[in-house]
Amino acid sequence: MGHPAAVWDRRASLELTKDWNGIEQVVLRNPQGASARVSLHGGQVISWRNERGEELLFTSSKFGNCGSLEQNGFARNKIWTIENDPPPLRPNDSLGKSFVDLLLKPAEEDLKCWPHGEVRIEGLETLDYLDNLCQRERFTEQGDAITFESEVDRVYLSSPQCVAILDHERKRTYVMRKEGLPDIVVWNPWEKKSKAMADFGDEEYKQMLCVDAAAIEKNITLKPGEEWTGRIELAGVPSSFCSDDLDPHLKFF
Incomplete structure (x- = not known):
């Protein structure tokens, strides 16, 4: 045995x-x-x-x-x-x-201010977004996938549970799954803003991309005794992954 x-x-x-x-x-x-x-x-x-x-x-x-x-x-x-x-x-x-x-x-003080190259993102196509570079003006995403050639600072509204971040250079794909958080922030400071930020390296914008779930358009308000859960899950998947796989294969269990 x-x-x-x-x-x-x-x-x-x-x-x-x-x-x-x-x-x-x-x-x-x-x-x-x-x-x-x-x-x-x-x-x-x-x-x-x-x-x-x-x-x-x-x-x-x-x-x-x-x-x-x-x-x-x-x-x-x-x-x-x-x-x-x-x-x-x-x-x-x-x-x-x-x-x-x-x-x-x-x-006690928290209760007063509780919140009223070759990389692309798939899963946010056709969504409305608020552009922080244009005084939060509302636009509709037109591209088949989001790519990056300059500074980006957007809030995509009422986004799906899953989005994919594809890094072709490193042959890596990340999948972000979320619940309880309706919006997605997409940010890269690019060259000029990177140099102006004290807590960010001048050339580090080439190595990163911020994709984060959030609740921005509509506040999450809790009454005494109420509970709220927000969840984000990151996973690495094969580089052959495409947006067609977002649903149903990568739903929450």
Whole structure:
């Protein structure tokens, strides 16, 4: 008889550490060797490495040195806490997976301001968007896919659950799946603005693209006792992936 399969210990796959500022971080690992690093400052995923140890997320070399993150939402400036008794995953989701649940507990002051080359994005075609470079004027996307040749700062409204970011140069495709967040922000500062930003390298706009789910056009308002869940999931898929695969193969489970 063969040896029984090893049981994946989820708790052993989670490590608490601190960054150079003393802010706590959570490191998650899976049995295949992939890892993710989450900072409790803002509840942000700051690293995602695949099984080969390759970094898949862009983080500016000047990030965190200066400047304010308030423009990206008040929650980015708050310290999150770890949920000690998270709800269990479904049985078919729990095997070999590492996860952490984070909580943002509002302070008294928070209650006063709770929020009333070769890369393209597929899945946002024909949508209306607000252009932050044109005083938030409303336009309709005309292209078959979104490509980048200059500064872009847009909010795509009532967007689908899934969009794909295709990086032809690196032969990588990322799929972003979301729920509870109707809009998608697409941003790249390009050359001129990069040089004017204190917390961003002059040439780093060539290495990154911000695609983020958000709730901007319509505020999410909670009454006392109400709950709201927003979720974003990033996945790397084969480079042959195309927008036709967005539905139904990549729906939420």
